[in-house]
Amino acid sequence: MNIAVVEFLGSNCDHDAEQWSLHLAGIRSRMVWFTETDLSWADLVILPGGFSYGDYLRCGAMAARTPVMEAVKDHAARGGLVLGICNGFQILCEVGLLPGALLRNRTLTFLHQEVVLRCETDRSPFTHGVGRGRLLRVPIAHGDGNYFAEPETLKRLNDEDRVAFRYVSPEGRVEEAWNPNGSQEAIAGILSENRRILGMMPHPERASEALLGPEDGALLLRSVLGVLEGV
Amino acid sequence: MKARVHVFLKPQVLDPQGKAVMQALRTLGFSEVESVRQGKFFDIETGPLPPGEKGEERLRAYCRKLLANPVIEDFRVEVLEP
Numbered sequence: 001m002n003i004a005v006v007e008f009l010g011s012n013c014d015h016d017a018e019q020w021s022l023h024l025a026g027i028r029s030r031m032v033w034f035t036e037t038d039l040s041w042a043d044l045v046i047l048p049g050g051f052s053y054g055d056y057l058r059c060g061a062m063a064a065r066t067p068v069m070e071a072v073k074d075h076a077a078r079g080g081l082v083l084g085i086c087n088g089f090q091i092l093c094e095v096g097l098l099p100g101a102l103l104r105n106r107t108l109t110f111l112h113q114e115v116v117l118r119c120e121t122d123r124s125p126f127t128h129g130v131g132r133g134r135l136l137r138v139p140i141a142h143g144d145g146n147y148f149a150e151p152e153t154l155k156r157l158n159d160e161d162r163v164a165f166r167y168v169s170p171e172g173r174v175e176e177a178w179n180p181n182g183s184q185e186a187i188a189g190i191l192s193e194n195r196r197i198l199g200m201m202p203h204p205e206r207a208s209e210a211l212l213g214p215e216d217g218a219l220l221l222r223s224v225l226g227v228l229e230g231v
Numbered sequence: 232m233k234a235r236v237h238v239f240l241k242p243q244v245l246d247p248q249g250k251a252v253m254q255a256l257r258t259l260g261f262s263e264v265e266s267v268r269q270g271k272f273f274d275i276e277t278g279p280l281p282p283g284e285k286g287e288e289r290l291r292a293y294c295r296k297l298l299a300n301p302v303i304e305d306f307r308v309e310v311l312e313p
Contacts, residue, residue, distance in 0.1 A: 058300055065297065094300065101302040106247050148244060148303060182247075 001228050003029040004042040006072070006088075008063045013049035013085065013205065020205040024218055025225055034066040043228050044081040045072055047088030049141070049203060059102060059144045060090030069095050081125060081224065082197040086142055089189070089199035098190055098199045099157070100149030105142070106182030112141040114214070115180055117165040117188055117202060118172050124195040127164055129223030135172050136165075136216035138207040140180060145201040147183035147190075157190055164198055165189035232277045232286045233312040238299045239270030273298060286310040 005017045014031065021027040029046070032039070039045055053062035063069070069091070076082055076097055084092040092098040105111055117136045122128050130136070149157070157163050165188040169178040179186040181201070189200030204217030240246050246268050253267040280289055290308035299306045 057297070061297070061300070093302070099302075101300055103244065103303065104247055106245070108247050108251055150243075150302075182245075 001027060001225070002042050002044075003027060004032045004039055004045045005029045006032050006034065006036075006045065006047050006068055008034045008050070008052035008066065008091075010052040010054055011048050011050035011087070013087075013203065016203070016205045017046045017048040017085070020208055020217075020221055021225070024208060024221055027225070032068065034063070034068045036068045037071050039068075039071040039075045039080075040078075042075060042080065044083065044224060045075055047072070047082065047084040047091055048205075049086030049088060052087055052091070055144070058094065060087060060092075060094040063087070063091045064094035073097065076192070076197055079194060079196055081228070082192075083126065083224070084197070084199040085203055085205060086140075086145075086201055089201055090144065092197065092199040097197055098192060099153045100147055100190070102144045102201070103146040103148050104144050105146050105180070107180075110141075110143040111145070111180050112139065113180065114139050115188070115202060116168050116170055116172070116178065118168040118174075120163045120166055121161045121191070123161055124164065124191050124198060125224045125227035126191075126198045126220055127223060129226055130219045133172070134219075135168065135170075136204075136207075136219065137214040138202040138204050138217050139213075140202045141206075142181070142201055145181040145183065147181075147187045147201075149184060154184060157187075158185075160193070162191040162193070162195070163187055163189075164191050165200055165202070232275075232280060232289075232310060234275045234277075234286065234290055235309045235311060236273045236275060236290055236294060236298055237270060237307040237309070238272070238294065238304050239268060239306070240303060241305050244303050286313060
């Protein structure tokens, strides 16, 4: 099983992503520079969090135009798995592999806090092992996490069961008070049409070891690794 | 060519920064201010354009490829000097 973790200039969760699979499953990811043009060897490509290219122009805009993203598009076109976390989600939207865009938080502030997510679908390699309706405690750390899409796009995402995670109250209800950044319909993560690309603002890789707090993020990695092992 | 390209949020996209600026203006006593929308502009200078290419079309291509995100932003291009 081959995992690629892409490093852009300004990525800062690349090694968190690397440690994630190493500690949970003993799998050593291959760190891939943004200049790489071939990812045909990879089963799973992780676009990590950070502030690639200083968020110049728009968050994710410059990273979306680097050579490696052509390789990521090829990988996606082959039906490969892609996970974009935080800045990785922003990049996936900029490059058009996921619909919508991430705007400035409605608070106008950088938010770093634990949130409660509700898993909205088990129909994806990433959420199959998490389970629909399950609540996860994971951190967020972003300034631009306010998910926006046109009404017809939102309708499609809902109709096609492609909302992966929503921000909810500790009881598991969608309430504006528990929507930290103002995302439409409290959306925290979405899936591609073929359900093999997941973009999410919260950081599951930072919530996977008991020593550091909640371990709920581990469910997501175990889910995707379980699916890959079955292949 | 010398050109200016304006990129701004679509009307249906909320602009919390613009709203904060509006509030600040009102707080400073400019109570007539009812709405502020924040955008950005790019001053661009180029060498000679490829044969047959028109400046405005070229600028629109810059916007579609990089300067604007069509999901959330509109743009307006202006050729200042051909």
